[in-house]
Amino acid sequence: xxxTTSRRRKRARMRWTxxxxxxxxxETADRIVLIGQAPNRIGRDDVLxxxxxxxxxxxxxxxxxxxxxxxxxxxxxxxxxxxxKGDSFNDKLARSRARRMTPGLFDRRVILLGRRVARAFDxxxxxxxxxxxxxxxxAMMPHPSGINPFYNDSANRRRAGKFLRSALSSTRAP
Numbered sequence: 001x002x003x004t005t006s007r008r009r010k011r012a013r014m015r016w017t018x019x020x021x022x023x024x025x026x027e028t029a030d031r032i033v034l035i036g037q038a039p040n041r042i043g044r045d046d047v048l049x050x051x052x053x054x055x056x057x058x059x060x061x062x063x064x065x066x067x068x069x070x071x072x073x074x075x076x077x078x079x080x081x082x083x084x085k086g087d088s089f090n091d092k093l094a095r096s097r098a099r100r101m102t103p104g105l106f107d108r109r110v111i112l113l114g115r116r117v118a119r120a121f122d123x124x125x126x127x128x129x130x131x132x133x134x135x136x137x138x139a140m141m142p143h144p145s146g147i148n149p150f151y152n153d154s155a156n157r158r159r160a161g162k163f164l165r166s167a168l169s170s171t172r173a174p
Contacts, residue, residue: 031071031171033110035101035117037143038076048072051113054144058151058161059168066164069171073101075117094120105136111167114143128163139167 036048049067056066075097098120109130112118118140125131130139141160142150150156 031069032167033105033108034070034072034113035110035121036072036074036113037117038074048074048113051144054146054151055160055164058144058157059164060161061165061168066168069168075101075120091116091119095122098122102134102136105134105138108136109167109170110136110138111164112138112140114145115140117143128159130167139163 034048034052036051049063049072052066052070052072053063056063059066075094094116098117102121112121112123118124121133121138123131123133123138123140125133125138125140127140127142130137132138141163142148142156144151144160151160
């Protein structure tokens with residue numbers, strides 16, 4: 001691959017043109033919506049399954065049970081690229097996408113995965129507590145990526161699991 005081709009691919013990734021991914025349907029309104037940053041480098045269609053696998057481990061749940069009780073969506077549909085140890089993140093585009101998503105979240109319970117996603121939704125409350133925000137019941141929890149040092153402490157993993165079990169207790173099993 002030559003240098004020009006590489007630049008074109010990078011520019012195409014950064015355009016973030018596909019903002020039209022539908023939000024979860026209204027008939028699933030009793031399920032919690034998990035909102036993440038973007039798909040992984042591979043760009044697989046299984047939205048947030050890797051993150052949900054870590055969350056299910058923390059909450060002592062089966063992965064298919066967690067997936068059946070949640071709707072999952074990412075702010076972006078393409079991997080934004082690397083930036084040092086983590087992923088790159090365009091705040092301006094994230095806020096734009098969050099504004100487009102907000103009306104579809106009305107009267108839903110939403111968990112924002114990570115500070116960057118919370119910042120895009122202008123959510124500045126503490127972690128692991130639900131607050132009414134733009135008509136939705138929203139909480140934030142640290143991003144469940146493998147590089148987040150928050151989850152290195154077993155007490156924090158237990159706290160995240162307890163919060164998730166509590167949030168899911170109001171949903172019906174699939």
